[in-house]
Amino acid sequence: MSIYYIYQDQKRCIGCYACEVHCKTKNNLPVGPRFCRIIPVGPKPVRGIPTLNFVFMPCFHCEKPWCLSACPTGAMQKRVKDGIVFVDASLCVGCKSCITACPWGVPQWDRATGKVIKCDYCKDRVDRGLKPACVTKCTAHALRWVSPEEASQLKRERFAKDITGN
Amino acid sequence: MQAAAGMTVLEVARQEGLDIPTLCYLKALGPYGVCRLCIVEAAGPGLIPTILPSCNLTISEGLIIITDSPVIQSMRRTILELLLASTPLTDPLKVMAGNFGIKTSRFTSAKSDPCILCGLCVRVCRYKIGASALSFASAGNGQVIAERIGMDPELCIGCGTCANICPVQAIQLEDLEAERRLILYGTVVRRFDLLKCDGCGAPYTTREFIDSIISRLDHEQKCSLKNLCCECARQYYAEALTGQFPSDG
Numbered sequence A: 001m002s003i004y005y006i007y008q009d010q011k012r013c014i015g016c017y018a019c020e021v022h023c024k025t026k027n028n029l030p031v032g033p034r035f036c037r038i039i040p041v042g043p044k045p046v047r048g049i050p051t052l053n054f055v056f057m058p059c060f061h062c063e064k065p066w067c068l069s070a071c072p073t074g075a076m077q078k079r080v081k082d083g084i085v086f087v088d089a090s091l092c093v094g095c096k097s098c099i100t101a102c103p104w105g106v107p108q109w110d111r112a113t114g115k116v117i118k119c120d121y122c123k124d125r126v127d128r129g130l131k132p133a134c135v136t137k138c139t140a141h142a143l144r145w146v147s148p149e150e151a152s153q154l155k156r157e158r159f160a161k162d163i164t165g166n
Numbered sequence B: 001m002q003a004a005a006g007m008t009v010l011e012v013a014r015q016e017g018l019d020i021p022t023l024c025y026l027k028a029l030g031p032y033g034v035c036r037l038c039i040v041e042a043a044g045p046g047l048i049p050t051i052l053p054s055c056n057l058t059i060s061e062g063l064i065i066i067t068d069s070p071v072i073q074s075m076r077r078t079i080l081e082l083l084l085a086s087t088p089l090t091d092p093l094k095v096m097a098g099n100f101g102i103k104t105s106r107f108t109s110a111k112s113d114p115c116i117l118c119g120l121c122v123r124v125c126r127y128k129i130g131a132s133a134l135s136f137a138s139a140g141n142g143q144v145i146a147e148r149i150g151m152d153p154e155l156c157i158g159c160g161t162c163a164n165i166c167p168v169q170a171i172q173l174e175d176l177e178a179e180r181r182l183i184l185y186g187t188v189v190r191r192f193d194l195l196k197c198d199g200c201g202a203p204y205t206t207r208e209f210i211d212s213i214i215s216r217l218d219h220e221q222k223c224s225l226k227n228l229c230c231e232c233a234r235q236y237y238a239e240a241l242t243g244q245f246p247s248d249g
Helices: A018-026 A065-069 A096-101 A123-127 A148-164 B009-015 B070-085 B094-098 B120-129 B163-164 B208-212 B218-224 B230-241
Strands: A005-008 A037-046 A050-057 A076-078 A085-087 A106-109 A115-117 A143-144 B039-044 B047-053 B064-066 B134-137 B144-147 B172-176 B177-185 B187-196 B203-206
Touching: A005 A148, A018 A037, A037 B172, A037 B230, A050 B230, A065 A076, A065 A096, A085 A115, A096 B208, A143 A148, B039 B070, B047 B070, B070 B094, B120 B134, B120 B163, B144 B177, B163 B172, B187 B208, B203 B208
Parallel strands: none
Antiparallel strands: A005 A143, A037 A050, A076 A085, A106 A115, B039 B047, B039 B064, B134 B144, B172 B177, B177 B187, B187 B203
């Protein structure tokens, strides 16, 4: 997988959709396609209390991406230096193989150009030492731009806090 | 100007931000040289000054290229007018005609279909999708795009890439409820049953297309494919990530 990871602390997320809005603005997306999504799950009873979770779903930039294997033109590419998976628009013929192959429904269709577009972790920003738009503008600081190692550490800390009631 | 060996004039021009119009060129498919809109004036060592399509012209030391001149403009206008005589004014021809200030064509055509024989559909189907369901039929003025018949009547997988890249909408894809129709020159040539998403029940793609994608995936990747549309895929995994698997599991 990519050397980066976007960690979401679901306890902090308030479902304001600022990540989606700023992603669309930064990437100049038309009506329809959304690179990252906040998916509300619930409300479902957890220990008797109705609970609503907001799950942040960007592209996971897989180690062995389905989209990349499915792409017949080489338009779907993975950067060697950091593992970011992105589309080279000049090579995309709009066959939608990647859309069909991705188990998470990440690649998006741009009707106007007849090509696929997707989350590239805002690689232009990353290359300038900045964080992706979604992370930068997260109002509740629920999103963190980390390495996968840091993400697992954060998850453990969150779990430890939860079971001790802190 | 310097560029990497083996590049074509068109590629170098695009890299340098010079606009050369094309209809039949797609980077994914490589040069084809039939629309002739990308013509340039070329001269240089061992080359008599001539007019050549830039998509097919490989760069060499000392090559002199003029991408825009009164001669080139005039020839491109004529080519565009000839194309417009036989096809409706749709994008991207509309944009090009606008750039050249062309409103009507001086020519007329006896052709009844809008196809300009750019070959994008045939090439993408054969070399990228790997289905080889489309080919050229007949020759000369009677040449048309046709479904490849004879070998296997089920070559088309209903992906619709041909319809997507056709610049004049000579091929169209139509999804009606549970049926996908491939329309070539106004006639329905293929019908497919659309698979329904296991989540929302909406029709989303063809079995044949999924099979073709599966053939490019490895075992591990194949195992995790589900019959879900994009929306439901995201929902399904969001629920999975919260530890609350969807009820339909």
